Amino acid sequence: MSRATPSTPPTRQDRRRLELEQRREQRRSAREKPAASPLRSPMVLFTAGALIVGAVIVGIMLLFRPAPPSVADLLPPGHEIPAGAVANGRTLGAADAKVTVEIWSDFQCPACMNFATQLEPLAISGYVVTGKVKLVYRDAAFQGQRYEYDESTEAAAAARCAADQGLFWQMHNWLFANWNGENEGAFAADRLRAIATAAGLNLTTYDSCMASGDQQTAVRNETASGLAAGINQTPTLIINGAKIVGSPNNFADFAMILDQAYAAAP
């Protein structure tokens, strides 16, 4: 029985020779194999495809990007402020009118919108122009309070900025004419700006007024004072001190209330 002789370990020279041989072989095969074009690499093709698709999507977004709201997108008010109705800030009517109607309102509230667009114009032409009644607008800006961008407060502040320019009632009419749901962007900053333009405001003055935040603070303060006085629903009318919660059903009812107040006034 013969025993296998253990093989001798390769010397350093053997290993070196083997490495050189392998490198020579690699170089030879590299020479023989045609170099693959980098343009045919799947990675390059996938990257190029993704860049093209991404660019097309962004291109479509750019092409169809929304235009900022303009005056042309707005609805004009259904009525004008009659020439005979004297405006003084947020008051409309003769200072010595026997009946004062305080309207606690929110530009976002649908019932306020109905009152402002349906009953108020008739009251203005029938009672304010004749000097019997004066209207005083008060802020009860509740509806947007839980939102970060409070559309009720911003719209009311925009109306106060309009009052600074002697255009409160024009702005009031344009705001209610463009009421479009609650907290849904009808009174987003750029739309308010378009409404201010439509109402005839000087935009530079309007912008600095809105940016100062003073009118927003004034709106919040008046809303808080109203709440403290029990005004927790809009619209609420205070007619010569008598409180009416909600809007009268129709103009006949409203006219009757105004007539009674006029008759009872000293």
Added chain:
Amino acid sequence: MITRRVPARPLLGIHPAIILAVLDVIGLLVAGYLSVVELSGDVPSCGIISGCEEVARSPYNNFFGIPVAVFGVVLSVALLSLALAWWKTDIYGLLLGHYALSLVGVIFDGWFLYVQVFIITKVCIWCVTYEVSLLLRFLIALIVYYRQPKPEPV
């Protein structure tokens, strides 16, 4: 070549597809939350960080009437499917697909981030979270590609 199976080189000791899938699920949850809130007519809450409402209400947040977040859900589902399929099959092209699709998303998100910062001038933290997750998915897919053994050409 892209249909060849190449065993994945582990990343952090696991199949890289699992890392991609986890990020895809995070993206899916964020986009899913935004989609549900926006489709129900509400606006997402940002907590103490402001900006979500403005971004959600911006007309830029809609693409042909569909909230952008819905596209985020579709993209995340597609990416998650690719990651899981790659994990199960080791088919090389699925990794490339994940890489390319996340690159498309990164390009779109770059545009949307530009809109938030320079046009709406408000940044929505939910959107940024999604954008970061997508950028990570793209970068990880790219790193994995370079670490991954390549299939030999036929």
